[in-house]
Amino acid sequence: TQLLEQSPQFLSIQEGENLTVYCNSSSVFSSLQWYRQEPGEGPVLLVTVVTGGEVKKLKRLTFQFGDARKDSSLHITAAQPGDTGLYLCAGARSSGTYKYIFGTGTRLKVLA
Amino acid sequence: DSGVTQTPKHLITATGQRVTLRCSPRSGDLSVYWYQQSLDQGLQFLIQYYNGEERAKGNILERFSAQQFPDLHSELNLSSLELGDSALYFCASSPGAGWGSYEQYFGPGTRLTVT
Numbered sequence: 684t685q686l687l688e689q690s691p692q693f694l695s696i697q698e699g700e701n702l703t704v705y706c707n708s709s710s711v712f713s714s715l716q717w718y719r720q721e722p723g724e725g726p727v728l729l730v731t732v733v734t735g736g737e738v739k740k741l742k743r744l745t746f747q748f749g750d751a752r753k754d755s756s757l758h759i760t761a762a763q764p765g766d767t768g769l770y771l772c773a774g775a776r777s778s779g780t781y782k783y784i785f786g787t788g789t790r791l792k793v794l795a
Numbered sequence: 796d797s798g799v800t801q802t803p804k805h806l807i808t809a810t811g812q813r814v815t816l817r818c819s820p821r822s823g824d825l826s827v828y829w830y831q832q833s834l835d836q837g838l839q840f841l842i843q844y845y846n847g848e849e850r851a852k853g854n855i856l857e858r859f860s861a862q863q864f865p866d867l868h869s870e871l872n873l874s875s876l877e878l879g880d881s882a883l884y885f886c887a888s889s890p891g892a893g894w895g896s897y898e899q900y901f902g903p904g905t906r907l908t909v910t
Contacts, residue, residue, distance in 0.1 A: 714895025725797065725885050725901025726838070733895060771838060775895040782851050783828075783840040783894050 686710050687774055687786035695792045699761050704789045706755045706772035713777050715748055715755050720769040729757075762793045798822065799902035801886050807908045813874040816905045820867055820888030826850065827869040828889075828899060829861055833882040844869055845892040873907070881909045 690705045706715070714733040718726035730739050732748035732755065739746045745758040755772055772786040798821035808814055820827050829841040840853035844863035855861075858876075863869045873880060883904045889897040 716895065723903075725799075725887070725904055727797075727901070728898045731895055731898075773838075783843075783853060785830075785838040785840070787837055 686784050687772060689770075689772060689786040689789045691789060692787065693790050693792075695794065696762055698763055698793055698795050700793075702759050702762055702791070704757045704759075704770055704791075706757075706786050708753050708774065708784075710774070710776060710784075711752050712774035713752070715752070715772060715774045717746055717755070717757055718771045718773060720771060726769075726771055759791075762791075764793045764795045767791055767793050797900040797902060799886060799888050799900050801884075801902040801905050803905060804903065805906050805908075807910065808876060809910055810876055810878060812876050812909075813872065814876065814907065816871040816873070816884055816886075816907075818869045818871070818886030818888075818902060820869070820886075821900055824888035824890050824900070825867065826889045826892055826897070826899075827863055827867070828887040829855075829869070829871050830885040830887065830901075831882045832885060832904075833879075836882075838885075841871070843892075843894070850892055851894070876909045878909050881907055883907075 687708045716731045717729045720726040730746045735750045735752045737748045743760045747756050770789045800819045802817045825846045828843045832838045841855040843851040847863050861871045885904045887899040887901045889899045891897045
């Protein structure tokens, strides 16, 4: 059961381009996190959002939590090769069997 | 380096066997989480322990079990192994119990191959 769908699944862009990754669900989450994972390593936390409508910025990355706390987006401005990696969203639900859920992942490749 | 250590790094075993994966959390962290990452299922939360007690359970099979010891290290036991259990198993730790309240630090993972 996959409750957090990410799109696109794969993205290959040129250095300097902008991109947006989406994380969607029909479930409400009490908090949502974004991670980046590089090959052979564990995920590294980028941001946590907890309030509906919240927007957080981390240098060239902008994260938004949907008003209804069911979806989120990650926007990267002027992508660089160092942004290459697997981006994962992850949500925490306060009830239900699947309490901590990771998204399907978006594999980003930024070409120099 | 996240400060979370996992052993072994690689494990190759046969179907039907039993293995134990070990995790040492960051110094001071009380929570340990176990995750499974496979190509077809993505990253899935298995189980969380906080200060020695089971805190939350995810998509963990009955053939799998875990525990957290008084020194806070944790072990994940996988038994009656099947080919589909081949995956990367991650351990993460955090200072507190709330999943979204504290940053989780992931270890480098144990790659399990079942042949």
